[in-house]
Amino acid sequence: MPSDKRCSLTEAIAEFVHDGDCVYAAGFTHLIPFAAAHEIIRQGRRNLVLARATPDLIYEQMIAAGCARKLIFSYMGNPGVGSLRIVRAEIEAGRLEWEEYSHFGMISRLQAGAAGLPFMPMNPTAAGDLERVNPNYRRLQDPYTGREVVVVPPLNPDVAIIHVQRADRRGNAHIWGIIGEQKEAAFAARHVILTAEEIVEEEVIRSDPNRTLIPEFVVDAVCHVPYCAHPSYTQGYYDRDNAFYLTWDKLSESREAVLAWLEEWVFGVKDRQEYWQKLGEETHQRLAVKPRWSAPINYGDY
Amino acid sequence: MSAYTAAELMTINAARLLRDHDVVFVGVGLPNLACNLAQRTHAPNLVLVYEAGVIGARPSRLPLSIGDPTLVSGAASVCSMYDIFSLYLQRGLIDVGFLGGAQIDRFGNINATVIGDYFHPKVRLPGSGGSMEIAAWANRCYIITPHQKRRFPERVDFRTSAGFLSGRAERIASGVRGGGPQAVVTDLGILEPDESGELILTALHPGVTVEQVQANTGWPLRVAANLRTTEPPTDEELRILREELDPQGIYIR
Numbered sequence A: 001m002p003s004d005k006r007c008s009l010t011e012a013i014a015e016f017v018h019d020g021d022c023v024y025a026a027g028f029t030h031l032i033p034f035a036a037a038h039e040i041i042r043q044g045r046r047n048l049v050l051a052r053a054t055p056d057l058i059y060e061q062m063i064a065a066g067c068a069r070k071l072i073f074s075y076m077g078n079p080g081v082g083s084l085r086i087v088r089a090e091i092e093a094g095r096l097e098w099e100e101y102s103h104f105g106m107i108s109r110l111q112a113g114a115a116g117l118p119f120m121p122m123n124p125t126a127a128g129d130l131e132r133v134n135p136n137y138r139r140l141q142d143p144y145t146g147r148e149v150v151v152v153p154p155l156n157p158d159v160a161i162i163h164v165q166r167a168d169r170r171g172n173a174h175i176w177g178i179i180g181e182q183k184e185a186a187f188a189a190r191h192v193i194l195t196a197e198e199i200v201e202e203e204v205i206r207s208d209p210n211r212t213l214i215p216e217f218v219v220d221a222v223c224h225v226p227y228c229a230h231p232s233y234t235q236g237y238y239d240r241d242n243a244f245y246l247t248w249d250k251l252s253e254s255r256e257a258v259l260a261w262l263e264e265w266v267f268g269v270k271d272r273q274e275y276w277q278k279l280g281e282e283t284h285q286r287l288a289v290k291p292r293w294s295a296p297i298n299y300g301d302y
Numbered sequence B: 001m002s003a004y005t006a007a008e009l010m011t012i013n014a015a016r017l018l019r020d021h022d023v024v025f026v027g028v029g030l031p032n033l034a035c036n037l038a039q040r041t042h043a044p045n046l047v048l049v050y051e052a053g054v055i056g057a058r059p060s061r062l063p064l065s066i067g068d069p070t071l072v073s074g075a076a077s078v079c080s081m082y083d084i085f086s087l088y089l090q091r092g093l094i095d096v097g098f099l100g101g102a103q104i105d106r107f108g109n110i111n112a113t114v115i116g117d118y119f120h121p122k123v124r125l126p127g128s129g130g131s132m133e134i135a136a137w138a139n140r141c142y143i144i145t146p147h148q149k150r151r152f153p154e155r156v157d158f159r160t161s162a163g164f165l166s167g168r169a170e171r172i173a174s175g176v177r178g179g180g181p182q183a184v185v186t187d188l189g190i191l192e193p194d195e196s197g198e199l200i201l202t203a204l205h206p207g208v209t210v211e212q213v214q215a216n217t218g219w220p221l222r223v224a225a226n227l228r229t230t231e232p233p234t235d236e237e238l239r240i241l242r243e244e245l246d247p248q249g250i251y252i253r
Helices: A007-017 A032-040 A054-065 A084-094 A103-115 A131-132 A182-188 A202-206 A242-249 A255-267 A272-279 A281-287 B007-015 B030-040 B081-090 B133-136 B168-174 B211-214 B235-245
Strands: A020-027 A048-052 A067-075 A097-100 A120-122 A140-141 A148-152 A157-168 A191-199 A213-214 A221-224 B023-026 B047-050 B096-099 B115-116 B121-124 B141-143 B183-184 B189-193 B200-204 B222-230
Touching: A007 A032, A007 A191, A007 A221, A020 A032, A032 A054, A032 A182, A032 A191, A032 A255, A032 A272, A048 B141, A054 A067, A054 A084, A054 A242, A054 A255, A084 A255, A097 A148, A097 A213, A097 A255, A103 A120, A103 A182, A103 B081, A103 B133, A120 B211, A148 B121, A157 A213, A182 A213, A242 A255, A255 B189, A272 A281, B007 B030, B007 B183, B023 B030, B030 B047, B030 B096, B030 B141, B030 B235, B081 B133, B183 B200, B200 B211
Parallel strands: A020 A048, A020 A157, A048 A067, A067 A097, A157 A191, A191 A221, B023 B047, B023 B096, B096 B141, B141 B183, B200 B222
Antiparallel strands: A120 A148, A140 A148, B115 B121, B183 B189, B189 B200
16 A cells, blocks of 8 residues: 555546446535546546435536436435436436435445445335335345334445545545545445545644544545535635536526536636636635634643 | 515414424525524524534524535534434434425325436436435424425325325334424415324415415315414514525525
């Protein structure tokens, strides 16, 4: 295991994301690695199976760009705004395969995958229709009480992409704020690409080990990608670009407008740095956040 | 008394259903406004829990999404999604859940998944998200929705989340721990389940008639013997909504 896994995002995507792979770009609203998706689009990956609890705009853009053959999800909306118009149109037209869970079912699949278990049990919900249309939901008898439990199989993506606030060059990573399913996705996946707002010295990570959600030995690549999450956000670094999510709702009424957007903002830039510069000073100011520090804790010097 | 919008009327009536010290699984949009309104009026000790894994949120601005950073700063705790759904919701620590959907049927079952055939959807909706489990395991569930006939069919096309199934006895027999839907707050009035689990009209908003509600409901809607009229929104409730919670009028207009 190399002690320095740093590489460019371009190199990481080229090495670890292949046509036909199952990809899990993690993050529930927070820390969504848009820069990685844009790199996948630029490198022209095809036939991907895209898994995420909330496809969000990240998978909407990848699906619009023709990267995906199938979507695995549990809530297919533009969060707080409305519909994912492109994804919805592809599904309604029968051009995109899909596999659907509730949030708990989806996250339970990752939990099973992360823990190396053959399935994960859940209490029944009495709403039978999702179980009926998705044969991955099964029922088992609890051997202790005789009652029924619902089970789902593990999800083990070929590659997970995890954005974090800070990581060391080995891949030990601190995350704070909404931690969604980042840890589970990282442990469940066969390969992990880490993108980080900051690369820090190992001592910084070791100063606060309780905050390390991702340990180095599940990580394959460490990429320094500031502003990777825009129009999603990174807690304490920059705000969610709600205006973009609202604008997308209008823009995505037209497939041509979406393709033109991809041409300009994905194919038209080299990398995230160029994308961020292109967003301009006004957007940078609008998304800047004032600091709000936590009280330091004392680990003790033993 | 000021004039008010349908969204304000629904939000205020939903807020009044919350009790102080309730632990509430909050959804975005009107439920979020209702919970924050309740916290600023009669339920200061309301605990706001968001499915993104935030417990005891104190949002200082209106969050557009359920995962907004303002929910985290100043919250009591943040956990993973697996933890929020298993330790909090499945374990039985959530008093109130809010649900929404494109269709709500006679027994409070909800469709948020698809109009038409599942495999050949006429209209594909966002899907369950957290609602399948919230409907099953929260002690009480409330639904906020505009009152239109197409939203209130006799039977939903797809049961995304369970109300009383085909009747209260079936829900009880299923063994799910939560009490099911307790009220559907619309812009015309309030529906509540009777002893069989069927939704009946229990309250009208000021100026609304029974016939109006029945005409906008897809099954022969029965009327409670003690039908009441809701108190109109107060100036203070409207002020908090308009000045403090949604000054840009994103949701309440």
